[in-house]
Amino acid sequence: MRWPKCAVTDEMEGIWNSGTAEYFLTIVLLLVGLYGIVARQHFLRKLMAMNILQVAVIVFFITLSAKSGATVPVVIQDGHEINVASYVNPLPHALMLTAIVVSVSTTGVALALLIRIRRRYGTLSETILLAKLRE
């Protein structure tokens, strides 16, 4: 992957060129997600943070499959010798398709729960909710 030249330090440039930059995206998303789940007190924001956390894992898997200069894993011409290095690994994509389905279903159930909480207590703020539950 070729990155545009800009005012980065030599160390940063080393990270870009080594092909590990994408992993930092996973780390950042993972931490943003965890922070949101723990620190945010509105349930809907917690749920969004949970989704960010799941996206972090998806990005991680997709990164694993990426190859420089490779194409989609469909053999176009028959008869040629198939070179593994020229195709992207399709398996992580297939796995993440399943993970996305899981993520969508979890979010669906979570939203249904939130609707019920909101109808009963009129709020989704954890602080107010806990105060109401203690009564």
Add this chain to the structure above:
Amino acid sequence: MSAHLPALVVMAPLLAAVVVPLLGRRSPGAAHAVTLAALGFALAASSFLLSVVVANGVWRYAFAGWAPPWGIEYVLDPLSAGMMVLVSFLALATSIYAWSYLFASDPQRIGIFDSLYLLLVTGLLGIVATGDLFNLYVFLEISAIAAYALLSTGGERATVATFRYLLIGTVAASCYLLGVGFLYALTGTLNMADLTARLADVDDSTAKAAGIGLIVIGLAIKAALFPFHGWQPDVYTYAPPPVTGFVAAVMTKVSAYAIFRVLYFTLGGEPAAGSALVFLGWAGVIAILAGAWLALSQTDIRRMLAYSSVSQMGYIFFGFSLGSPIALVGALFHVLNHAVVKGCLFLVVGGVRWRTGASNVAEFVGMGRRLPLSMLAFAVAAVSLVGLPPTAGFFSKWYLLLGAFEAEAWIGVGAVVVSTGLSAVYFFRIFERAFVVTDDGLSSVRSNELPVGMLGPALVLAALVLLLGLFQQPLITHVLQRALPTAVS
């Protein structure tokens, strides 16, 4: 037909889950009959599979003709087949109980309830049967999502508790999946047996250790191991009794099984797996004490039982970490014992609350007169949880203690002894109120027993506690010892 039995055991509840909500609109009875038939088939088939693998050894079933490691395979050995019998047996018993409970309150919802319940069972059976790490993740989430929906039906408080469980459960599953990703990046395989072979050639690195660590932490949260048990008490307290009875009995045990499978079979020789077991062992010892201590200070019996579960999971992980054959037999026997015992206790406590509205310890005064047979089942199960002979609980603790003596793990021995004392205190204060305390108002109280559909499963589970204790010797030599990894036995 019988060649595809491993797949059919998991498929039967899944297919029934599709049919049941359609039937449930017209006829709740037919819907529940299909549910019971599917679970009965799962129990019969998994019992048959257990007898086959005990006699002939491991049965590997490759899906759709794709040979592993490319395809997904189910691996049935005495350990996984035994867990399948346990899961489907408790599923059947709790489903019978659920009929009486639901039919009285809301027969229209039986179809939906049974459908979710069957999906939960499908997920748990799949986790146990699969030999593929990613497939395990999928089943983990199938069971979890079905469980969220079921647990939230206990009312508004249950909904709030379930939402928080959903967040924690998803973090746990994401940790697990990330860990699987690390191992996949190192080896290029997801099949457990293939991973074992390939990982041996990979040098030890932080990536390997991080992958194993993430898998273990993810599953430990699902198993509610101390200090990851925070979601459990609220969820168990507010969920409807038939759901709590099954979830508390089986779900955390299945996660414990997954940890055992991964650490002892898939990653048997890895140094990082050894470190993970040491961590789990210490967490287990703290859980044994902390769970029992917290249980002692609860006034709501359901919450007390939830904290007692934290303590009992501690025993299981303590046994896993010791690693000697006798300790592992003890831990596996404790999985079995605690599943049956906790199922029975939650079913009785749920029934008592359903009949009388009582859920606090103080309200149990004279309960031995009002619900004599239910409280008898409660007493037998509680005695097994404390660990008195001749119940199953005595033997599982006995083997765990033998293993701990052998390993000279004196802190663990101390924790087991102290926690046994504490559990005796928190159960005997209930016995005292239910059976011993008498006052003038009670002489007129007449027996008002639960309906047969609810009482029956509780009594069967209580009888099973005694039978497991009486027949522990053949059970251990024929099943549990063969369920151990070959490197250990």
